[in-house]
Amino acid sequence: MENSGVGMFLRNGRFGSYFDANSGIKSAATPPRKVAVKERKMLETNDLGAEEDGWFVAMISWARIVVCFVSMMFTTFKWAMIMVVLLPWPYQRIRQGNIYGHVTGKMLMWILGNPIKIEGAEYSSERAIYISNHASPIDIFLVMWLTPTGTIGIAKKEIIFYPLIGQLYVLANHLRIDRSNPTVAIESMKEVANAIVKNDLSLIIFPEGTRSKNGRLLPFKKGFVHLALQTRRPIVPIVLTGTHRAWRKGSLHVRPAPITVRYLPPIRTNDWAPEKLGDYVRLVM
Known part of the structure; x- marks a missing residue:
């Protein structure tokens, strides 16, 4: 994989100074309870987008998003x-x-400029079902970049209507399912499983089915366990931390x-049994 040599990027100095400045926040004149409340409010403000960043930081953020969009349109058209x-x-x-995903995902993360630390990279080249938590658009960039060659994704069938991106998704032979019809969705899952086994592929999927607003894990759908039972592929969890703070759902502030x-x-999953499907969902969560 392209990320084999990736380690810790240099941390942004702003964060270091933030923690240094707060390391001595408890003083004799400040009651512990008031300190705890103050710290909690500070963390909540950070999670909500840090409005105190000001207009200049907001303009830089918007500029990064525009550059990301233009750059992605260029690579998408080329690979189409x-x-x-x-x-x-x-x-x-x-x-x-x-x-395309490796090049574009890595490029977009470079444009956004977030310090990234990757752990457990020795598990990143397995032929497996990769599952990831999902709380930010950044999650998509990361899995594009970091999943191994020979990996397909699953998306709702409506992705075909997304300009350029949807058409490239279909051209890349990734798979779509109709989530509005449970019977059709089950049949689609069987087709996915057959394609994985027949072509010796891996799969990437967000088992929550949607993005979390606050970074907390949402209940898992059962589809990834059905696929594991049919393919006997191992499941490799990918835990993404900090993406919901970097770019919140529905926000244009990075x-x-x-x-x-x-x-x-x-x-x-070699010895998994279909009758324990619910147990396996809870186990992986």
Whole structure:
């Protein structure tokens, strides 16, 4: 994988000075309870986007988002042309889709400028079902960049209507499901499982099914366990920390919060039994 040499990026000095400044906040003149309340309010303000950053920081944030959008449109258009040429070769389109993700995801994270620490990278090249928590648009950039070549994704069928991105998704031979119809969704999952086994692929999926607003883990859908039972692929959890502070759901404010990407050891599924499906969902959570 392209991230094999990735370590800790230099931390933003602003965060270091923030913690240094607060290291001596408890003084003899300040009651402990008041300090606790003050610290909690400070953390809540940080999580809500840090309005105190001011207009200058907001303008930098908007500029980063615009540059991300323009850059992504450029790489998407370029790889769309490659995909059209590769129409007769589905697996090559999957591979090119992954290369697009590695290049574009890494580029977008570089533009955003968040310090990133990656842990457990030795588990990042498994043929597996990768699952990740989801609280920010940044999560998508990270999994594009850090999932291995030979990985497909699953999205709702409506993604085809997203300009350029949706068409590239389909051209890259990634899979879509109809979430509005449970019967059709189950059949779609069977097709996904067959494609994974037949082509020796990995899968990336967000088991919560939607983004969390506050970074807390939402209940898992059962689809990834169904796929594990049908493919016997191990499950590799990817824990993303700090992305909801860096770019909140529904916000246009990107902050330089540090991010940690942690791969956990694979969870083997060879001996899993269908009747314990609910237990496996709780186990992985």
